[in-house]
Amino acid sequence: MIPAFVPLKILRYGFRKKYPAERFIPPAKDLKKSYDVVIIGGGGHALACAYYLAHTHGITNVCVLERGYLAGGNTARNTAIIRSNYLTPEGVRFYEQSLKLYREFSQELDFNILYSERGHFTLAHTDAAVRTSRWRAEVNKQLGVNSELIYPDEIARLCPHLNMSDKVRYPIMGALYHPPGSIARHDAVAWAYARGAAKLGVEIHQQTPVTKILVENGTVKGVETPRGTVYANRVMQAVAGNTSMVAKMAGFRLPIRTIPLQACVSVPLKPFLDQIVVSGSLHVYVSQSSRGELVMGGSTDPYGLYSTRSTLDFKEGLLGHMLELLPMLGEVKVLRQWAGMTDMTPDFSPIMGLTPVKNYYIDSGWGTWGFKATPVCGMTMAHTIANDSPHDLIKPFYLDRFVEYAQVGEKGAASVGH
Template identity: 45%
Template sequence: MPGLLSRDVHLPERTLASHYDVIVIGGGGHGLATAYYLAKDHGVRNVAVLERSYIGSGGTGRNTTVLRANYKTPETIKFYKASFDLYRTLSAELDYHTLRSERGLLWMAHSEAQANSQRERALQNQVYDVDTVYLNAAEVHEVCPQLDMSCGGRRPIWGAAYHLPGGIIRHDAVVWGYATAASRLGVQVHQGVPVTGMVMEKGRCTGVRTPSGVISAGAVVSAVGGYVTQITDMVGLKIPIITHPLQAFVTQSYQPVLDRVVASADLHIYVSQSARGEMLVGAEIDPYTSYSTRSTFTFAASTAARAIDLFPFMAKLRLLRQWTGICDMTPDYSPLLGPTPIDGFYLSTGWGTWGFKAIPIGGKAMAELVATKRVPEIIAPLGLDRFALDRCVSERASAGTH
């Protein structure tokens, strides 16, 4: 099995053709997975993925690698569970080691109201066969003895929804795995190729413009993240997306002490320990819209203080690296994917702070949509029409620690 140890991750160099059956804009996880499943499930192999930078340079390479399915609406619990199940067998599927690790994920409650909400989460998950149980404070202490149960004396832990299979994975390996597997099936992955315009004929999208010229296509899929509205502006489509930064940091490596993923909506943070021993801390989005990936001291200082409330031993650690990604945020914190009013133009966006865990199912469903022209049932509630029909899929309480 190739992978991180053999470093066999190069992609074959190919020249850009003048036509493809499908062009996917954006070489992140969703774009690469869409191309992979088009080739694998539907035999559509004349596919190009156009990435303006390097693959995985956006949200897929900047997220905090948590895999879980503990959502709260029927539509999304089913959706993320399907993704989680695909992730379970992804290493074998792609013949690429993804370092997936099931850790057990605690979603903590620091008040009676939160405790009731987490009990409800556990019950809803169980209805859809997602393995989540409610733990009281004593049980939380048992599964994660490193926690300060008083949370610095300020927010005592009441209990938690414990999502047993929740865990982490190597995000770069997901990118490289999909890219190399798609390439083996004939998909062309072009890095350093920006899309500068779209070709429209009689209201139909028939290709894209690049610095190397026009490339025609039977269908164009935008799998662009934070910059998606620049693409939709090119086709004259308005979508309810605003772009917010999201920051995270890791500490220096520490001995392996934390084998859970711990999230707290009251503290607006979550913490895990990477395979390299770094303590990884993520949080909610920055409060203002921006395309800047510069990190802020405010974030590092306030987030570190809250992490130390949870895990006092982290006070001894030093911050090693801090970074920022930009997120395509929808009003209801659920993804936006499906066909658009523009013939030949498909959208996979609105992945906000919750997209990484949805890469396999997002790619598989988009591939089915593009290949068959029918909207798969699993993404039917997540279309662009839902907002104007007042059928939002509200997931703010599950999509992150907001």
């Protein structure tokens, strides 16, 4: 007997005699001489923007230019955590909208991203950390976000595998508990947006780096690539760790420093950790993937570097703290280790919207929280490009706030030390 919950689509596929693979992106074609919009970068944010330009605003003459392969940069190098329990009202509203879009994602784009609500714990090991957690919880509640400060007894009940002993260097005194905290498959998010955009007529060109940005009288005119010059009415960059270098080609500077952020995964284990656990004091965060791997990360490296190499120092420091939280993992082996390039701003909030160059837009400064913002970035940047005016949700993240002393301080909610 076939179970009633098996989707009809899977049944049809199972009874086929032939199994033609679905092509996500049409075969590559020659670049056109001009487009309404050129998007530099082929990661999650860029592809989401292309999708919403076509889907919501009807702008389909769009070209996405990626120097490597799709989602091969920071989209492929993150730890796939989704949450909205930030510290400032501006940040909470922004990420709460992203979380809502993630909940509807698979249905809208007909693509399983393995979205899984786990509950997110930000552990507090000091009186100061408890006060910050209480502060964040109150801000969250005022804005309708499910978040609360809980104490050791409740933490032990909800997450029984954590070491709650007070005989350790950093005893757990409390936690900010965020039940909607989730994880999702990062590459699935990017591929879903790529497929959706391509179906609507967006052109996606891989292995096509931008070598020059054409600016005349303060207005962008197009870009140069090894495959020829491409003219455009409007251009957006969403290039993660290469933000400052691409902005320099457009003729302006950004208050961003780029530093590596490392992570690793263990060999697959029998599922035991349902929650996402974060400790800002220990500079560690961990969740268990649907394949059983423990996905673990730590703080950013203490120096600027354009590199995705991994180090022994990171692994030793991270795993030492992991064993304090979860001592039973002493014999578990690390499967692989990697790093991504994070663009850090002075106030730990992104830089989005208009730039000093007319018709040139930017989606940048994501530091360690870019993946969770993917849908809302696509939605708001598409609105900004289509209307040449920033969406209300991203108005606080304008570039000139650093000149006007109007920063949006999110350091207290970044979850890992920087």
